[in-house]
Amino acid sequence: MRITDVRAMPVSDPVPEEMRHRTDLGTKVKTDATLVFVESDDGTTGVGASLGNPPTIASIVEHELAPHLIDADPLYTERLWEKMYDGSRWKPSLERGYSQPREDRRGITLEAISGVDIALWDLKGKLLDQPIYKLLGPVRDDVQGYASGGWAPGDEAEAEMRGYAEKGFDAVKMRVVGEDEFTIENAVTRVKAARRGIGDDVDLMVDAHGSLDVSTAIRLAERIEPYDITWFEEPVSPDDHAGLAEVRRATPIPIATGEREFTRFDFLSLMEERAMDVVQPDVARAGGFTEIRRIAAMASARGLRVAPHAWGSGVLFAASIHLAMALPNCHILEVSQAYMPLLTDLFEEEYDVRDGRVYAPEAPGLGFTLRDDYAERFEYIEGPEYVF
Structure with a gap:
């Protein structure tokens, strides 16, 4: 061949x-x-x-x-x-x-x-x-998904995040900066509204896209601790591994990061700095299946969990599903709630996402077929x- x-x-x-x-x-x-x-x-x-x-x-x-x-x-x-x-x-x-x-x-x-x-x-x-996850070595056939959205300003975050929970998701993620201007007070208002909307039994994650400086990230983390945050994602620039570690030491909220890192060598730096609790490699950026297997193994040796970043095209999401089924230390998978037909309508087949869980495809390879008019x-x- x-x-x-x-x-x-x-x-x-x-x-x-x-x-x-x-x-x-x-x-x-x-x-x-x-x-x-x-x-x-x-x-x-x-x-x-x-x-x-x-x-x-x-x-x-x-x-x-x-x-x-x-x-x-x-x-x-x-x-x-x-x-x-x-x-x-x-x-x-x-x-x-x-x-x-x-x-x-x-x-x-x-x-x-x-x-x-x-x-x-x-x-x-x-x-x-064979489907890819079975070639990689399967550990599961389905995985918890989390609804990834959270842009609504102010108290409107309550209804937006409640809507995701009503779809069956028992974990949701919101952006620290939404439609309104960023201030710590605005961010706290939105987080408080989100928690009010989803109740006490749904996990809530927040994502800053690396947009904050270290001191602001620490002050914000302190203010949102009472709302039982599952993780604080990319609080500071991905270029500042030492700063990220400083934020992690300052808060009991777990730190998640990695979507803008490349190869196992970049993730090794994060691990050596003890800068994260949840590892988020992107299969379309960090090196594909081949390299993310190595990253996940390194994370496992340090007791770190993996939650693949899965925001983009349908191919990226499909590949992330296979990773989630094959990585023993992967516990959850991102499910975008944005308007994104390039993710949702690229294939002839639909993804199997039910009651907040993502199920593995069984067809060979990625398990999906590009639509004829793609x-x-x-x-x-x-x-x-x-x-x-």
Whole structure:
């Protein structure tokens, strides 16, 4: 079996004005992704997806990564990951037993590698007629989901978060910065309203998207402690691992982070700083299935739980489902509540999410089929995803 083609396609999904939400990131006007396709010589095609700027990702996939993959055996996923990560030095790296990475080994290059890796695992599952999570080694067939939203301003957060609980979710997440301007008082008002809306028996998580400085994050954590917060996500910049550890030491609220980290090496830094309680790698950014297995194993050795970041395209969410079914220390999975057809309507099949739980697909590979009109439905649109 040999790989005969590797290609990429930028896609977009505009958000109608009446469906847009605003956070510290700005107002979301569209969702972008890059679909990645890896084809074998029998005509079977695996599908992956990357985060990052789609035209740039497509160029990296087709001009930088594809030459390392053409004519290779697609079942050698570990070897192919090393070829992409190490570049021209992949052979001495494997022969000597230590990494010799390419210079552009983080950021958008890793996002491109992640998309290819997802496609390779989808292809492997199809060739072996097994869903990916069973190839990874299954530990469960379903997992707790949490409803991820929470943009409503002020006391309106009560109704929004109650609505998620009424869908059957027994865990929900809200943004620290919503439609209103951020102040500690505004954030506390919204958290208090959310807790009022969901009652005492539903877990409540808050997410700052790395938008706060250390002292503000600590002061906010102290103010929201009475509302039984399950975790405080990305309270400070992902560049400040030491600052994140400082926040963690200052509050009993568990700290979650990782959605903007790349490879096991970045997560090792977080672990050495003792900066988190919940590890949140993104399969379309941190290195695909191949690398996230390593990250999860490192986390397990330190008694840390894994909750994959699963916000983006349908391919990303489908891949995250398989991770959740195969990682022993994964206890929960993000389920977006935003308007996002690129996630919800990309496939012919529907996800099996019932009463707040996410169930594993049983078809080979990712277990989902791109809708026939995906290229037309999700034609790429130039411009940023968020605007201020």
